Amino acid sequence: MxxxxxxxxxxxxxxxxxxxxxxxxxxxxxxxxxLPRNAFGPRSRIGRTETAPAANPCxxxxxxxxxxxxxxxxxxxxxxxxxxxxxxxxxxSIISSLPNTNSVRSGDDAGGAERLERQLFxxxxxxxxxxxxxxxxxxxxxxxxxxxxxxxxxxVLVVPLAKGAIxxxxxxxxxxxxxACLAVFAAIANELYLAAGFLAFxxxxxxxxxxxxxxxxxxxxxxxxxxxxxxxxxxxxTGAEREVSxxxxxxxxIVRVRPGENLPADGTVRAGTSSINQxxxxxxxxxxxxxPGTPVYAGTTNLxxxxxxxVTAVKGETTIGKVEKLIREAESAKGKKxxxxxxxxxxxxxxVLMVALIVWxxxxxxxxxxxxxxxxERAITVLVVTCPGALLIAYPTAMVAxxxxxxxxxxxxxxxxxxxxxxxxDTVVMDKTGTLTTGKFAxxxxxxxxxxxxxxxxxxxxxxxxxSNHPLAKSILETAERAxxxxxSLSAYREVHGxxxxxxxxxxxxxxxxxxxxxxxxxxxAAEVRAVEAKIEGMSGVHVLANGRYLGAVGLEDKLRRxxxxxxxxxxxxxxxxxxxFTGDRLAVATRVGQSVGVxxxxxxxxxxxxxxxxxxxxxxxxxxxxxxxxxxDGPILATADVGVAMGLSGSDIATNSAGVALMNDDxxxxxxxxxxxxxxxxxxxxxxxxxxxxxxxxxxxxxxxKLYIWVTPFYQAAxxxxxxxxxxxxxxxxxxxxxxEEIRREQEASIAAKPTRKLAGA
Numbered sequence: 001m002x003x004x005x006x007x008x009x010x011x012x013x014x015x016x017x018x019x020x021x022x023x024x025x026x027x028x029x030x031x032x033x034x035l036p037r038n039a040f041g042p043r044s045r046i047g048r049t050e051t052a053p054a055a056n057p058c059x060x061x062x063x064x065x066x067x068x069x070x071x072x073x074x075x076x077x078x079x080x081x082x083x084x085x086x087x088x089x090x091x092x093s094i095i096s097s098l099p100n101t102n103s104v105r106s107g108d109d110a111g112g113a114e115r116l117e118r119q120l121f122x123x124x125x126x127x128x129x130x131x132x133x134x135x136x137x138x139x140x141x142x143x144x145x146x147x148x149x150x151x152x153x154x155x156v157l158v159v160p161l162a163k164g165a166i167x168x169x170x171x172x173x174x175x176x177x178x179x180a181c182l183a184v185f186a187a188i189a190n191e192l193y194l195a196a197g198f199l200a201f202x203x204x205x206x207x208x209x210x211x212x213x214x215x216x217x218x219x220x221x222x223x224x225x226x227x228x229x230x231x232x233x234x235x236x237x238t239g240a241e242r243e244v245s246x247x248x249x250x251x252x253x254i255v256r257v258r259p260g261e262n263l264p265a266d267g268t269v270r271a272g273t274s275s276i277n278q279x280x281x282x283x284x285x286x287x288x289x290x291x292p293g294t295p296v297y298a299g300t301t302n303l304x305x306x307x308x309x310x311v312t313a314v315k316g317e318t319t320i321g322k323v324e325k326l327i328r329e330a331e332s333a334k335g336k337k338x339x340x341x342x343x344x345x346x347x348x349x350x351x352v353l354m355v356a357l358i359v360w361x362x363x364x365x366x367x368x369x370x371x372x373x374x375x376x377e378r379a380i381t382v383l384v385v386t387c388p389g390a391l392l393i394a395y396p397t398a399m400v401a402x403x404x405x406x407x408x409x410x411x412x413x414x415x416x417x418x419x420x421x422x423x424x425x426d427t428v429v430m431d432k433t434g435t436l437t438t439g440k441f442a443x444x445x446x447x448x449x450x451x452x453x454x455x456x457x458x459x460x461x462x463x464x465x466x467x468s469n470h471p472l473a474k475s476i477l478e479t480a481e482r483a484x485x486x487x488x489s490l491s492a493y494r495e496v497h498g499x500x501x502x503x504x505x506x507x508x509x510x511x512x513x514x515x516x517x518x519x520x521x522x523x524x525x526a527a528e529v530r531a532v533e534a535k536i537e538g539m540s541g542v543h544v545l546a547n548g549r550y551l552g553a554v555g556l557e558d559k560l561r562r563x564x565x566x567x568x569x570x571x572x573x574x575x576x577x578x579x580x581x582f583t584g585d586r587l588a589v590a591t592r593v594g595q596s597v598g599v600x601x602x603x604x605x606x607x608x609x610x611x612x613x614x615x616x617x618x619x620x621x622x623x624x625x626x627x628x629x630x631x632x633x634d635g636p637i638l639a640t641a642d643v644g645v646a647m648g649l650s651g652s653d654i655a656t657n658s659a660g661v662a663l664m665n666d667d668x669x670x671x672x673x674x675x676x677x678x679x680x681x682x683x684x685x686x687x688x689x690x691x692x693x694x695x696x697x698x699x700x701x702x703x704x705x706x707k708l709y710i711w712v713t714p715f716y717q718a719a720x721x722x723x724x725x726x727x728x729x730x731x732x733x734x735x736x737x738x739x740x741x742e743e744i745r746r747e748q749e750a751s752i753a754a755k756p757t758r759k760l761a762g763a
Contacts (some may be wrong), residue, residue, distance in 0.1 A: 129153030150193035157200035183383035204712030232264035267309035274305035375653035390720035394688030401731035402681035410664035418660035422678035431629035432583035464512035498607035508547035675735035
């Protein structure tokens with residue numbers, strides 16, 4: 001897999017577009033005319049490009065070796081050396097689908113390991129009895145004496161299988177445990193005690209291995225919870241601190257975190273500076289620097305300095321708490337393929353029983369002296385060799401591995417159905433602000449109307465936007481603060497969906513938002529608004545109307561993500577046929593971004609309901625869609641798309657809750673990675689199913705004709721299990737080259753940045 005391309009040395013070329021790109025006629029190719037309109041529908045405002053910017057691939061980068069310790073990059077091992085992602089993340093969505101765990105219970109609490117140890121002891125005890133019986137048989141000891149430990153061992157080992165079979169029958173289904181139990185009891189009934197014992201031993205041991213895998217994955221939930229401490233240092237108004245439980249923390253509480261401690265809650269830094277390791281959430285090994293005003297998250301590690309945090313979320317409402325909730329909610333989910341396999345298995349057992357009876361009947365009628373004994377042995381062999389265990393784990397083992405690989409890079413997948421759908425995506429729709437761009441706007445220009453001072457425009461804009469959480473509002477307030485402009489108190493405030501805000505101060509009512517909205521409020525201002533928009537062409541503008549007077553607009557520019565063009569090029573390599581931008585921003589701004597990254601189409605100046613209608617139109621036309629967004633207005637389309645992807649930590653709660661996938665970091669390259677891991681998982685599952693069915697058919701033919709001996713059947717079954725598990729485990733390492741190459745890229749950038757400093761020092 002190659003996801004790494006060299007970044008351009010000076011950032012993204014063409015960030016602001018050319019003069020042609022700012023033409024009101026829409027984007028152009030080279031010096032040609034306007035682009036042809038897209039065929040998304042008669043009501044669409046979409047322009048279509050026909051070429052993407054040329055990719056600049058770099059040579060293959062080496063994979064870094066794994067290092068054990070507190071944190072290992074790229075495998076993210078921490079504390080005791082186990083990778084959180086390898087047995088965490090959303091891979092729990094299909095742990096409940098692992099078969100044969102009814103008889104071998106995997107613990108989801110602190111006693112799980114002890115229970116597994118007891119089960120292992122039972123398996124070893126039964127195995128020792130069987131070994132003693134086998135040695136006695138080889139030594140020629142009387143068969144009655146040799147058969148006693150074999151019978152006891154078989155009965156000891158068959159009890160857990162019997163429990164699983166009874167539970168299956170109570171639930172109205174029959175599967176591996178039922179067939180295995182029937183085969184063992186049939187062998188005992190035919191006085192094949194040693195064969196019965198070895199059958200029970202190998203079948204249960206394989207279940208024990210699977211159960212241990214499930215327990216290891218479930219253990220991730222506890223480790224995720226343990227990242228958040230049980231107590232916190234609460235700081236009172238006098239500055240004194242005392243230790244309290246998390247239940248005693250409330251919104252607005254101030255907690256103190258010292259170096260080396262994990263954060264007890266989500267919050268905002270109020271005092272102090274430090275470095276925070278967020279690898280447990282984002283998969284990002286490089287610590288971030290925090291200072292007053294920086295948001296921080298529960299479960300992350302404070303590395304260098306003491307900080308005071310104002311709590312914004314505690315316990316289940318924290319970011320890591322929501323991740324834990326996603327894991328638990330996903331446990332009950334099953335993919336379409338798994339449901340199909342389980343439906344088939346409902347008919348599988350009766351068919352196998354019928355085949356075994358047919359084999360027994362015709363073999364018993366063969367007329368040979370020991371026909372009945374041979375018939376019984378062949379029928380038992382058929383029952384064992386056709387156990388659907390390998391088929392039933394073909395899907396969940398691959399999904400566990402795929403979820404682990406995704407979690408390693410901070411890609412949290414909620415359900416297996418989402419990963420299934422991602423394998424067939426042919427259309428990708430992206431929001432602009434906060435997705436293709438960083439969402440960090442900067443005021444680039446004040447464009448006051450005629451006769452209006454720039455300071456008056458900025459004052460009114462700050463007054464109106466002071467209660468808004470929109471990125472544009474935050475940038476305006478930051479600029480006002482630097483200009484020492486203090487917003488006036490508001491007596492009323494409301495947000496107008498998709499248009500802007502309305503606020504009331506002591507000086508009167510202020511409207512701030514889209515130019516089109518200002519014209520709606522006062523059509524006579526259309527000419528003035530157009531004149532101001534010409535001054536901020538290609539920028540995002542916040543137009544201001546105060547007491548009926550148009551004051552002008554604040555022009556802001558958003559920085560394009562450095563790897564946005566690389567991601568679009570990679571998506572094309574993966575066969576995505578259409579890449580589109582859906583945004584509420586102006587067409588000129590969206591066109592500049594679209595041309596920079598090379599998308600196919602742009603839907604600009606649209607309200608959330610218009611985005612939703614456009615997406616439904618694509619779906620009706622047969623497109624399999626993936627939508628990437630981060631804002632509140634992206635919620636409907638994230639929920640409607642085949643796959644919705646929310647930009648995790650930077651995204652709104654509505655976006656994250658509506659999406660099937662949450663990116664715990666803001667690296668867009670995780671989008672093509674998601675498609676690749678989904679397609680790889682699909683191919684692995686298909687191979688698992690094909691091999692499991694093929695081995696069952698071959699085994700059935702060999703057993704029915706007497707070519708497969710009863711002693712060999714446990715090993716034959718084990719071979720099928722081993723192939724499926726080993727094939728699935730190939731997915732666990734998927735993406736490590738991406739992670740390692742990313743670390744190397746950072747080191748190269750740091751080295752390049754340091755070179756001028758060394759030259760100056762030498763001078």
